[in-house]
Amino acid sequence: MIEDLFGLFLSRYNYWMAIILMLIGLYALIAKQNLVKKIIGLNIFQTAIFLFYISFADVTGGTAPIYTEEGTSALYVNPLPHALMLTAIVVGVSITAVALSLVVRIYQEYQVMDEDELLEEMRRP
Amino acid sequence: MRENVVIRTVSRLSIPFIQLFALYVIVHGASGAGGGFQGGVVFATSFILLLIAFGLPGVRSRFSGRSARIFAAAGIFIYAGIGLLCIFYTGNFLEYAAIESASGIPHLHALLIDLVEAGIGITVLAVMTMIIVVFADKGEIQRD
Amino acid sequence: MKKLALIAVIFIGIILFWAVGDMPAFGDPDAPANQHVARMYIDRTLPDIGIDNIVTAIIASYRGFDTLGEVVVIFTAGISVILLLRRGEER
Numbered sequence: 001m002i003e004d005l006f007g008l009f010l011s012r013y014n015y016w017m018a019i020i021l022m023l024i025g026l027y028a029l030i031a032k033q034n035l036v037k038k039i040i041g042l043n044i045f046q047t048a049i050f051l052f053y054i055s056f057a058d059v060t061g062g063t064a065p066i067y068t069e070e071g072t073s074a075l076y077v078n079p080l081p082h083a084l085m086l087t088a089i090v091v092g093v094s095i096t097a098v099a100l101s102l103v104v105r106i107y108q109e110y111q112v113m114d115e116d117e118l119l120e121e122m123r124r125p
Numbered sequence: 126m127r128e129n130v131v132i133r134t135v136s137r138l139s140i141p142f143i144q145l146f147a148l149y150v151i152v153h154g155a156s157g158a159g160g161g162f163q164g165g166v167v168f169a170t171s172f173i174l175l176l177i178a179f180g181l182p183g184v185r186s187r188f189s190g191r192s193a194r195i196f197a198a199a200g201i202f203i204y205a206g207i208g209l210l211c212i213f214y215t216g217n218f219l220e221y222a223a224i225e226s227a228s229g230i231p232h233l234h235a236l237l238i239d240l241v242e243a244g245i246g247i248t249v250l251a252v253m254t255m256i257i258v259v260f261a262d263k264g265e266i267q268r269d
Numbered sequence: 270m271k272k273l274a275l276i277a278v279i280f281i282g283i284i285l286f287w288a289v290g291d292m293p294a295f296g297d298p299d300a301p302a303n304q305h306v307a308r309m310y311i312d313r314t315l316p317d318i319g320i321d322n323i324v325t326a327i328i329a330s331y332r333g334f335d336t337l338g339e340v341v342v343i344f345t346a347g348i349s350v351i352l353l354l355r356r357g358e359e360r
Contacts, residue, residue, distance in 0.1 A: 080327065
């Protein structure tokens with residue numbers, strides 16, 4: 001039983017790393033008060049998802065998915081998650097740009113960048 | 126003021142090489158590592174270096190807001206235009222094999238993929254530069 | 270508030286750690302994710318399209334429609350930033 005658990009831990013360490021990063025990003029997104037820190041937490045969360053997908057596309061002993069002289073008989077890593085994650089990285093950049101411009105406008109209107117102080121300023125007539 | 130001279134000289138020397146490397150990455154998207162998104166972002170990095178070293182007038186005089194907006198729309202126009210061209214050759218939308226089999230030019234599929242990657246690179250470069258310049262300017266877009 | 274967030278995050282973490290036991294090992298060549306569609310892409314890129322980079326063939330030719338949507342997403346983000354931050358008309 002103990003050897004089973006040990007084998008589980010050692011052979012699947014990439015998922016553990018991705019889950020720990022994801023939890024750090026989720027905590028920063030929920031619990032921090034400053035708006036810029038929340039955006040940084042969102043970026044850490046997205047990076048954890050990229051690592052998770054790319055890590056299970058790996059094949060032991062495989063090379064990069066660009067054809068060598070042997071053609072289709074060589075061992076390549078799985079190319080599909082690489083293509084999907086290119087799209088996801090672009091979406092992440094777009095979200096960060098629009099979120100940061102929203103924060104700039106909030107600061108110009110209310111002169112605060114904290115979540116609690118912002119709610120107080122908005123309730124004041 | 127001494128460190129300003131060092132930054133400006135080094136930027137002047139390295140910006141053309143960064144842009145050449147970006148064009149290399151875009152063009153080699155089909156036969157090696159690279160592609161449209163990656164090359165476009167590296168090209169935008171050269172404009173960000175220009176902004177850091179020479180300030181906002183240095184970028185505005187070379188790549189104005191109006192050209193950035195035109196480039197951003199032109200990239201999508203190229204991509205969708207090639208897709209519509211495939212319909213004229215009795216294929217589906219974005220089916221490059223129909224043009225290749227109808228006109229008989231060899232390797233046309235690979236050439237069309239290269240053109241599409243160039244269109245993607247143009248749009249990504251214009252939009253990344255536009256975002257950074259609008260943030261640095263504190264929001265004024267000029268009537269040009 | 271922060272204690273509540275910490276408890277929720279740890280609870281999600283325990284559930285996810287429990288689910289790791291069902292995932293395939295790192296670098297397994299027989300994992301079901303590497304079999305059907307990926308095998309087809311690797312085998313049929315060279316006869317169909319004739320370029321060397323499989324990832325570019327996937328995003329530009331096999332799934333070209335998604336990449337068109339992607340470029341429109343980047344364009345929309347640029348337009349949104351300009352619309353949110355412009356100040357030229359209040360003068």
